[in-house]
Amino acid sequence: MDNRAHFLRLAHTERIVGLLRQGPVSRAELQARTGLSRATVSAIVAELRRDGVVAARPDPHERTGPGRPAELIGLADRNARTVGVAFYRDGLRVALGDALHQIVGVAERPFARSTGWAERGAVAVETLRELCVEYEVTLAGVDGVGVGVVGPVAPGRLAGRWRVAVDRLAEAVGAPVYVDNNVRLAALAETIWGAAAGHDSALYLHVGEGVGGGLVLGGRLYRGDSGAAGEFGHVTVDPDGPRCHCSRRGCLELYANVPAILSAAGRRGARARDIEAGYGLAEALADPAVDAALRRAAEHAGTVVAAALATVDVHHVVVGGLFAAAGEHVRRTFADTVRSRVLASVAERLRVVPAALGAPGGALGAVALVHHSSPLLTGYEPLRHSITERRTT
Amino acid sequence: MDNRAHFLRLAHTERIVGLLRQGPVSRAELQARTGLSRATVSAIVAELRRDGVVAARPDPHERTGPGRPAELIGLADRNARTVGVAFYRDGLRVALGDALHQIVGVAERPFARSTGWAERGAVAVETLRELCVEYEVTLAGVDGVGVGVVGPVAPGRLAGRWRVAVDRLAEAVGAPVYVDNNVRLAALAETIWGAAAGHDSALYLHVGEGVGGGLVLGGRLYRGDSGAAGEFGHVTVDPDGPRCHCSRRGCLELYANVPAILSAAGRRGARARDIEAGYGLAEALADPAVDAALRRAAEHAGTVVAAALATVDVHHVVVGGLFAAAGEHVRRTFADTVRSRVLASVAERLRVVPAALGAPGGALGAVALVHHSSPLLTGYEPLRHSITERRTT
Structure with missing residues (x-):
């Protein structure tokens, strides 16, 4: 495939995936809403299925007649695999990123300012689990977690109270965890997807x-x-x-x-x-x-x-x-x-x-931090979080 | 060569050249005093000879026996080849750098504040010629000129008055000329050779x-x-x-x-x-x-x-x-x-x-700008000066 054809194909693929992000649709609807030919849609969907990005399942609202059974095409299970969590003073936001470095879903959870730090970590885990259920991902499928916290973050200087919350999250997920400041993560997100x-x-x-x-x-x-x-x-x-x-x-x-x-x-x-x-x-x-x-x-x-x-x-x-x-x-x-x-x-x-990007900016930036795919992160060493060792009592 | 090997080789080269700066030595002495292997020393010396940085000559104190004749390795003549010129409001400074990115000499020349801009360029050329004579370099041997000026410098925005002075210098030298702000060049010099x-x-x-x-x-x-x-x-x-x-x-x-x-x-x-x-x-x-x-x-x-x-x-x-x-x-x-x-x-x-580094800092930084060899200049695009076209009258 020459370069131009390659980019055209990529553009079509992005269009289809963009539509699927709004929910599963039939092949006919994909054709109608993208304006692409049946052959093009079929070829791209076949490729996406082979890569495990989309899956087809029977359409519960459609009677199956003769010929190919009616199917809904949707984003595949376990497709979302990177998590961004931004802890604020009185709540948190969680974002899920997919294998294509796109944000597939976000959730928000307030908590009282008096909430303990371990409890905040637990709220993050719970919110993440619910989001995973919604997007049909398992926690085990998550391959990295970016965490945003309030206040300056420097190597080896994550404040003790935040460590407690982040430890809880890291233990639950079992994937590498990277930490940075919420506002800096929002800045990163704005320069990747937002106003800059x-x-x-x-x-x-x-x-x-x-x-x-x-x-x-x-x-x-x-x-x-x-x-x-x-x-x-x-x-x-x-x-x-x-x-x-x-x-x-x-x-x-x-x-x-x-x-x-x-x-x-x-x-x-x-x-x-x-x-x-x-x-x-x-x-x-x-x-x-x-x-x-x-x-x-x-x-x-x-x-x-x-x-x-x-x-x-x-x-x-x-x-x-x-x-x-x-x-x-x-x-x-x-x-x-x-x-x-x-x-x-x-x-x-x-x-x-x-x-x-508004309020979810920090959580989106946290996803970007894990992907580490933006040129903006060239030479930027994400702060890898190690779970704090507990003393045996 | 991967990055690490590349830097190791650079470090070894610097060590050898550092020794040679104190005077010519034999290969055996180079090996003994650097702790490097015969093969490494030979390879680096060969490369430096190819680049015209060092020269070998027979050792007058050593009898030549069978095998390779005894040689002394020393820095080559006419080794200085990069020029840094910093124009200030009432004078200028010129620095000469050698092929190894080291400063070999500096000169200073005051001028009256009323001095015209073309005249300032002429003073720079004259000072440079004298410095070249002192260090046995010809102007034709100069392979690049860094110029520092007063005030902000951005692509395509060198003030007209400075253009006149820099044009004069560029015409005399006939080598690429790069321009930047004096103080920024001094900052660069301080972080390469100075207080930082x-x-x-x-x-x-x-x-x-x-x-x-x-x-x-x-x-x-x-x-x-x-x-x-x-x-x-x-x-x-x-x-x-x-x-x-x-x-x-x-x-x-x-x-x-x-x-x-x-x-x-x-x-x-x-x-x-x-x-x-x-x-x-x-x-x-x-x-x-x-x-x-x-x-x-x-x-x-x-x-x-x-x-x-x-x-x-x-x-x-x-x-x-x-x-x-x-x-x-x-x-x-x-x-x-x-x-x-x-x-x-x-x-x-x-x-x-x-x-x-004191007052010569700007001129030293101008030399560094031409070499563009410091990691500090990674991604820094020096502003290449093109001689202003003259209208034929």
Whole structure:
């Protein structure tokens, strides 16, 4: 097969697999919805079956007449095989990736902030099992797990509490486990599938319950010497400001996280997570006090990102979390502040765009981390998690 | 040859050449002093002879018996062949590199600030010719020229005035010419031969007549999308501050360059370049007003570098120019400010060191750029200069 024919075939294959991802369909429907000939559909389906990617089973709603029995073509069992789990402060998300490095399904599970760490691991395992049942995969078929956690992650420095949760997950799955920071994984996902796809460099800023970030520089995901690259939340905005949990004063995170913005607007009671996810967001944004607090936060964040751009000089900035959800005018305040504080040569080519993948971004990035298939991960050594040895008592 | 074998061979080659730099030796001595086998030494010497790097001549002190005549192996004549030229505002520096990517000689030439751009190119050519005579090289033997200039350099964006000077140089040499920013070249040199040698990541800050910087991130020199990465001089320190030449207000460069520091101390007349080079520095520093202005500058610079570290998280910071020359207490003020504003995990491993190569750093980095031999330049595309076409009149 020459190159052009090869790519055409690949494109047709992707189209068919894309359709199958929405659920099993008949051959006739495959032909109708792809516009491909019966012969082409048959040849591609045959190849996909041979590779174990799709399976055919009798159509329960179709009477079998003479000739070939009516069949439904669907993605094969055990096709999904890579798992991404992103632990947040009050919940987690799980994503399943298939052998084609595509995301086939995601699930979300909230938990109380008071939930113990081992219990969080157990919730992850339970959610994963349910997702596996839904997509007809067995846990034994999983060949790798990517895990995102809150806070900086560096070699050998995974905080003890997270170790407990990740250990539980690793024991249940029995496959290699790789750990990284949630926001960095979301940045990776945005540059593979999302708002910065195809760009060599991008800065990602996430405003949620905290403020975090991620960097793709010169075609590579960048971690930094301590795993703390892109920790924009702890840049000093006001050296005489209030004390931050990091022990210093006036960090950006004190002014530009969702609870702080709601609290500045006198809405201390509103649930930050709901707002971040968009529930009650419209109502909150209609409050001029919230809007004003949000704009101030956008200005502070813009100042910090401008200093970051003086350092790394990238033209693509992706904003996630509240800044993505809150609408164009907040992003404009943010972008205008950035532009007013960077060199003209950088300002004129700057693009500020909202994240495209939303909340599941971290879990999707965790799948990508395991596949390690993106050029963005060239030279990036995923942090392999080893189950903590238990002392025998 | 696989990668590991390749690097081992490089290491052996460097060891042999390192020995030869001390003077010619016999093959037997090479084997004894390197601990390498006769076969390895022979293979490497043969390769170096083929490349014209070493030459063999009869050993005058050794009687020739039967078999191979006694020979001394030494570095070949006319070995220097790569040139680095760094243009500054009021002078230039030229460095000559040999075929082994080592610096063999440097020269310096001041010129008046009013010197025309073509004339600057002519001064560079003249200085280069003299250096070539001194080291017995012909201009025709030069196989590449690296050029450092003041200000940001990005593909296709070399300022017209610099083009005039670089054109003149390129015409005289007739070898490929590569251009980059002086400070970035100095950063490269410091991470190859200087204060950050052997480190995978480093941030370089230069305080001279302007404030510039360079970044080595994850083992690669980093330029940024516009060639403006590490432009720390234009981070806003005070949004209500005075107007900067970049058209914005309160940039770091307004507070932390040598003339500004002298002027803040009421020494407007002192020649900044002399001070930067160390002439009259001790006397100036003995002035409490200069010392106070310098400390304030160090605090401002520390604030900016702390924000940069929140972005790129590197543990090695190299300071050049005045901050290197001014002594330990200024660096301590700078380092303390940085440490007080970065995450504890970064602060505890932060090292702030003075540049080791001094003023010739830019020219040395320009040599490295041509060789393109450092792993730090992996994926770094040097900006090849094409001589500007002249209109026929």
